[in-house]
Amino acid sequence: MWVFLATEVLTFGGFFLAYIVYRTTYPEVFVEASTHQNVAIGAINTAVLIFSSLTMALAVWASQTGKQRLLLVSLGITMVCAFIFLIFKSVEYTEHFHHHLFPGQGFRFEEHPEMAGPAQLFFLLYFAMTGLHGLHVAIGIGLILYLMIQTLRKQFSPEYFTPVEVTGLYWHFVDLVWIFLFPLLYLIGGFDGF
């Protein structure tokens, strides 16, 4: 699993590298573009993912100690959190489409038209990185569903819980990626919501 996660680190790493290169090239445009993000939703989603990591960790503990009901409930809560995350993400994407912030023909950057090119690059990276991350969340939902079915079929015990443990590692990794995406894509432009 850790070898797979290492490939995942480098999959996302490619995008992070692209972000670093273009942020170095257009520092002030990236800061300006990130002010178009909804920091409140981003922060709530961060909390949702961290909470889901907690419930996933509890699921692993439940499977190790043979607590079948706690295992099922923890997995269920984790899955609900994953759905909440994706719902918030789709709300954000909808907002961005309405504000013409999706890269392409319809892209508008009204307050600073001169920044439109590099700003488009920021949103390209934003959609690519959060899109790839969202895909991982969606895959995670599928894995958790599988674990719940297997739990109901009494497949896990303190002697055998590898699938739960491995899915747990995957899920924590998804959380870990978001921990970096949130400040880099949402917070660099500052926040005046309090």
Next chain:
Amino acid sequence: MASNPEQYADHTTHHIIPPKVYFIVFLLLMVLTFLTVFAATFDLGALNTPIALAIAVTKASLVFLFFMGVRWYAPMLKTVAIAGFVFFGIMVGFTMSDFVSRDWAGGGNVRSLEPAGGIPVGTDPQNEVPEGRETAQPAIPTSAPDATPVGTPAPLGGDTTGPGAQGTAGADQ
């Protein structure tokens, strides 16, 4: 992903992490999340991103060490777990050492074709390069921008501060 229960039961390195640890780490992560959003309400100039990243690295370390349990792994598995991040560091390190230093040799970038000795190595490229390039060789750059710098031979008679030296310096990195 071993699917053989008996094989798995042979693992002796396993450590069951008590839920108390998970709850403490969760609370720390929430506090740090609040802290990073709170820090973003202040404009600290150049420190904004370093502070946000420092908090992110702290949070990621907590997830990595405690939620993922790497802290209790055997040394071999620890090495494997860290490997991906190390290689990411190498990728970023080498790329950025090239990307950031392209302007340093005074040539603007490795594609420029200034005459030898036009701009001494080591001066600040941000201000001096554009004028130097335009006044020195106004005609040539139009054909130059897409040329591949790697392996471009130095012009005849160019000395070590000339474009040939810059070209190889860039290629080496």
